[in-house]
Amino acid sequence: xxxxxxxxxxxxxxxxxxxxxxxxxxxxxxxxxxxxxxxxxxxxxxxxxxxxxxxxxxxxxxxxxxxxxxxxxxxxxxxxxxxxxxxxxxxxxxxxxxxxxxxxxxxxxxxxxxxxxxxxxxxxxxxxxxxxxxxxxxxxxxxxxxxxxxxxxxxxxxxxxxxxxxxxxxxxxxxxxx
Amino acid sequence: xxxxxxxxxxxxxxxxxxxxxxxxxxxxxxxxxxxxxxxxxxxxxxxxxxxxxxxxxxxxxxxxxxxxxxxxxxxxxxxxxxxxxxxxxxxxxxxxxxxxxxxxxxxxxxxxxxxxxxxxxxxxxxxxxxxxxxxxxxxxxxxxxxxxxxxxxxxxxxxxxxxxxxxxxxxxxxxxxxxxxxxxxxxxxxxxxxxxxxxxxxxxxxxxxxxxxxxxxxxxxxxxxxxxxxxxxxxxxxxxxxxxxxxxxxxxxxxxxxxxxxxxxxxxxxxxxxxxxxxxxxxxxxxxxxxxxxxxxxxxxxxxxxxxxxxxxxxxxxxxxxxxxxxxxxxxxxxxxxxxxxxxxxxxxxxxxxxxxxxxxxxxxxxxxxxxxxxxxxxxxxxxxxxxxxxxxxxxxxxxxxxxxxxxxxxxxxxxxxxxxxxxxxxxxxxxxxxxxxxxxxxxxxxxxxxxxxxxxxxxxxxxxxxxxxxxxxxxxx
Numbered sequence: 001x002x003x004x005x006x007x008x009x010x011x012x013x014x015x016x017x018x019x020x021x022x023x024x025x026x027x028x029x030x031x032x033x034x035x036x037x038x039x040x041x042x043x044x045x046x047x048x049x050x051x052x053x054x055x056x057x058x059x060x061x062x063x064x065x066x067x068x069x070x071x072x073x074x075x076x077x078x079x080x081x082x083x084x085x086x087x088x089x090x091x092x093x094x095x096x097x098x099x100x101x102x103x104x105x106x107x108x109x110x111x112x113x114x115x116x117x118x119x120x121x122x123x124x125x126x127x128x129x130x131x132x133x134x135x136x137x138x139x140x141x142x143x144x145x146x147x148x149x150x151x152x153x154x155x156x157x158x159x160x161x162x163x164x165x166x167x168x169x170x171x172x173x174x175x176x177x178x
Numbered sequence: 179x180x181x182x183x184x185x186x187x188x189x190x191x192x193x194x195x196x197x198x199x200x201x202x203x204x205x206x207x208x209x210x211x212x213x214x215x216x217x218x219x220x221x222x223x224x225x226x227x228x229x230x231x232x233x234x235x236x237x238x239x240x241x242x243x244x245x246x247x248x249x250x251x252x253x254x255x256x257x258x259x260x261x262x263x264x265x266x267x268x269x270x271x272x273x274x275x276x277x278x279x280x281x282x283x284x285x286x287x288x289x290x291x292x293x294x295x296x297x298x299x300x301x302x303x304x305x306x307x308x309x310x311x312x313x314x315x316x317x318x319x320x321x322x323x324x325x326x327x328x329x330x331x332x333x334x335x336x337x338x339x340x341x342x343x344x345x346x347x348x349x350x351x352x353x354x355x356x357x358x359x360x361x362x363x364x365x366x367x368x369x370x371x372x373x374x375x376x377x378x379x380x381x382x383x384x385x386x387x388x389x390x391x392x393x394x395x396x397x398x399x400x401x402x403x404x405x406x407x408x409x410x411x412x413x414x415x416x417x418x419x420x421x422x423x424x425x426x427x428x429x430x431x432x433x434x435x436x437x438x439x440x441x442x443x444x445x446x447x448x449x450x451x452x453x454x455x456x457x458x459x460x461x462x463x464x465x466x467x468x469x470x471x472x473x474x475x476x477x478x479x480x481x482x483x484x485x486x487x488x489x490x491x492x493x494x495x496x497x498x499x500x501x502x503x504x505x506x507x508x509x510x511x512x513x514x515x516x517x518x519x520x521x522x523x524x525x526x527x528x529x530x531x532x533x534x535x536x537x538x539x540x541x542x543x544x545x546x547x548x549x550x551x552x553x554x555x556x557x558x559x560x561x562x563x564x565x566x567x568x569x570x571x572x573x574x575x576x577x578x579x580x581x582x583x584x585x586x587x588x589x590x591x592x593x594x595x596x597x598x599x600x601x602x603x604x605x606x607x608x609x610x611x612x613x614x615x616x617x618x619x620x621x622x623x624x625x626x627x628x629x630x631x632x633x634x635x636x637x638x639x640x641x642x643x644x645x646x647x648x649x650x651x652x653x654x655x656x
Contacts, residue, residue: 004461015629016629016630016631016632017632017633017634017635018635019632020632021292021632022214023395034395034396035395036395037392037393037394037395038393038395038398039202039206039366039370039393039621040366040393040621040622040624040625040630041395041398041399041401041402041621041623041625042395042630042632043397043625043630043631043632044632045395045632046395046398049395049633051395051399051400053379054400054402054403056400056402056403056407057403057407060407060411062218063340064411072535074327075338078327078335078336078338079335079337079338079339082335083333083334083335085334085337086194087337087339088339090339094339096337097338097339098338100341100344100348100422100425101338101343101344101347102420103418104344104347104348104351104418105347105351107351107355107411107412107414107415107418108351108354108355108548109497110407110411111354111355111358111359111408111411112358114358114402114404114407114408114411115358115361115362115408117404118362118400118401118403118404119389121400122388122394122396122400124389124391124397125389125390126389126390127385127386127389127390127415128390129390129392131392132392133202137392138373139371140371140373140392140393140394141206141366141373141374141391141621142202142203142238142373142374143201143202143203143204145207146393178305
């Protein structure tokens, strides 16, 4: 078998402070294909990485509007068009009475949009990932902070990237196979 | 009782939420410990007791489906008995979980992180119990799909002008959104459990639920946004759910029910009962599982304050109901309320008032709020009181304006076994939860530790982070 391809270089850090400054540096160096992995969302790290804002709110807005329209249309069509029945002498099109269900479906669709939109944008589930090949990476869900720079990044250079990580105070550096 | 000495967070200038200066690793270990114990004998005992009561529930429900709702103590005029009482009771309990997870999140009450997982689990199991009752009380359960707008053999649609149908949508949406919210919060913690797993089976099981989470900041960005939006959606949702539950009563023309105070009064009562249930459940758990440094006395005290507030709101609502009845000048309305206080169900009314109005007043005192035993005992009183509140309200049916139509509801053995059995269902699910799922949100609690802030400076800075840390290159094999 041919030698396995290298996915990238993984550096381990001990504290939020260290990873925060390291991310700022990696961002300023101009790397594009890289990622930081942390046990919890470190406040402000998205800015330190230079990430654009999340698209999730737009997905939720679209889905919530869709849910509201669907809920209202369902009630109007079933009660007024498809099988009108006079109930308690109320008008057929008693739209105020349709509000609770319209509201509930707005929320329901919005929540589906938020959760499944997040899964879509994050490409979850992704059960396998090159980073899982690293033994030490298991601590990412415990107390260690990681930066991975991918080999496909144009600025990636085994020696230079390693030097950068060393300068930034990485406590451990390793190459990860594809 | 020993109180933990308050030291201040160096950045926020407030007492830290997690005491004893825990590290990230200690948090993970402390929360994961109950899931990785060697000896589960005590757990099995509790679990089997719960399963026994679940069995009672299943027998009661099976007999109900076989024989019909005649096995309950329902009569004319009391056509709505314990099924609705239990339904409202369980739904109400659920509300505290959403309040803790969503409303306190929006208000940036960081203390919620230690208890939100636990409270959300309680919400989901309570709503499952609640959903049982409208499901089984319909009599002909095999046509339960008529409540949903799906085409059926009659070519008819549900009546969207009925609060009972709004309820179907409200509670099922509530259940779905709560479950999604809970699951989203759990994904990073399932990943933690996956990475700690010693056996292959555990690794695969937790791994499936973790969806391959790897803590990527690019994921966290969307994840946090999703969590915030879910909180923003769940907040009006939780208010709408108990509002609509109260419409089941308030929209019908029964004296004592047809009042505009019902929606806010029901919501306050729901939060009141829910927080009491959280206390009832978490006080033993934090002791047994040694989580007292994560769920601290401060957390319990905060919950006691919310119980005091909502309990007083409920007490105010009781008073205001009477005032409005008196002020309305409507003799039937006046009779309905006088009858609550002095009529056939006066005993239930006074149990309700003592448990719901008097009990929370103890929490004006700091000593009481910080005393675990007092909190536990009083929380049980609140649970009892809130069940009786729904009972008292429902029993307005027994005193129709026409005296010849008055009746008295007495529960049969099947009413009682169904109620007790529903606790079996609740606790069976709950014990499964504490055995297999991290009961504290591990990732979230880490964010409230002082060292989670990138600006945090350890006093003994200097060690670590330099070239001497011995970086070495290794190639991982996979």
